Amino acid sequence: MIAMQPGSLVNVVIGLDRWFDAMRVDWPTRGYGGPVVHWWNHSLAYRGAGLDWRYEGIIDGYLARWRATNEREWLDKAIRAGSDLVEGQLANGQYRNSAFELNPTSGGTPHEAAADVGLLLLAHELRVADPVASQRFLDTARHNLEAYWFDQLWHQPSSTLRDARGEPTFVPNKAATFIDAVLLLSELTKRDDLVEQYALPTAAKIIEMQVTGPESGLSGAIAQNRFGDRVIDAYFPLYIARIIPPILRLYERTGDLRLHGAALAAARFLEGIREPDGGFPQVIYGNGKTNRRPRWIAGSGDILRAFVMANQHGAEIDVSPSIDWLLRGVRPDGHIATAEGFDRIIPLVSRRDRFADELGVVGWCDKAFRALALLTLGEQSQRAVAGTSNAVAVIGSTA
């Protein structure tokens, strides 16, 4: 449980919203554009619209603001974002320029499933108020999931979601995003068989890759990926965090306590490796070595969101260091800095990447936006319950 001044998070969320508006472009399609920096690659030349995982956080964040305030402007912005995806869908179901740091190209993973999550959340929100729009968003997401994820990436003989057609690759965090999309599609279409066919086998494969046993310093961590039977012994906090909410939602749906235990173990692993300033190393390897640079700032919104969800299921993790870490990245134009330490990855060579720390990237800032909007939802709900609009708000509580 933490205490903080009401209004501060709302101000950050509103600043991000204004910055997102400034990042809208209309080429090659309408959408949120701008450069991308990533640990292993950048997309600096292509700065047009990217229909990738940025839409998951943008849509969910705007829906959270809509629920918190009942101000139509927020819902309209969520609908505008959803319309970007509808208009940018290709005939084969994929989205144009959906590969984030690899743009411009389509078929990005987990990006297209994340975009589907945004669309399905929107379809769910609108199903009573605007059933026609709801159906349009649902149809777009369903087309992508059926034509790309179910028909091309799903390997039926092994019940495995592959990262690319014809390659025996499995990436847990991407698979978790897929689970999220499947759960939402299943709920909206009333098809429980999708959970049985896709979500549960995928979750089982994710849990197989979780480190167990208290003797290991990595207990609770989930390996980054596998090629066939060969597990890559690397553990990325950000990507482990992205697994937690979908696994908890699957637990809520099925009541399977193994899912609950796995998600909370992952959250506690993350809590254990959190650094005193609230940041996280980039990656921890199975041999015990760590690469700390760069440490994500805006993207760590996904870790904060995982903690909040884990707390809702009894984890009791103090989220205040993670909020403080995010807030120290807030810049005057409203964006949140991408990271700290791009210039120290490799001596001399990385000096040219110094700019990357400060850059605003929509597909990282959406993660901060989503997490902070979620917290403001709690903040305003608490105020409504307590009737103390100017009092200290309590968020992230489990008690």
Place this chain on the structure above:
Amino acid sequence: MRAEAAVMLDTGAALPIEMRASLDLLFELLAGERGVIRTSAIGKPSLISALAAYGTIEPSRDHSTFLGASVSEIGLNIGRNQPQQITVLGSGRLQHVIGPLRRSVDLIPRVPAGGWWKHRGYQLIRSIKVQGAGSLFWSSCDRLLRRVDRPQLADRCRIAMLRTLIAARWSTAPATLLIQEFRRAA
């Protein structure tokens, strides 16, 4: 794709990373507002469509871009259209050294030598090399360190490989890919 090298790669990437870097550069060189590229693009259809994904290609009589085009194709086109400016993406000297070691990479033709252009009335105004000796050095370190179970160092070398894809601009330095710009001599 080698499994030990692939932890950091998105397997959805359709083009080799040095080709993607080359297209990034071409887009930076050629694009105007709102991603519009005013040029006549000639060459490998897969490269033309990859460049078109950056924005919109609007054909132009004044500018031609050759993407992995053969020498005969380039010669035929400039003989017919005589564009004022030309941009060429072709393979460099290193491509034919390392090409046979990389089965998955589709080789593209070399850029014609300087005399070929001079004979047709064009002068070189810019030359950019992609994936030179530095980048290949870091790539070798990545593979070596992964084999001896030093992933924390291998990952850094892989990042160094990516950050050094744009090679030194020494005229004699070899590279895998070459981008050159020519202007019609007065």
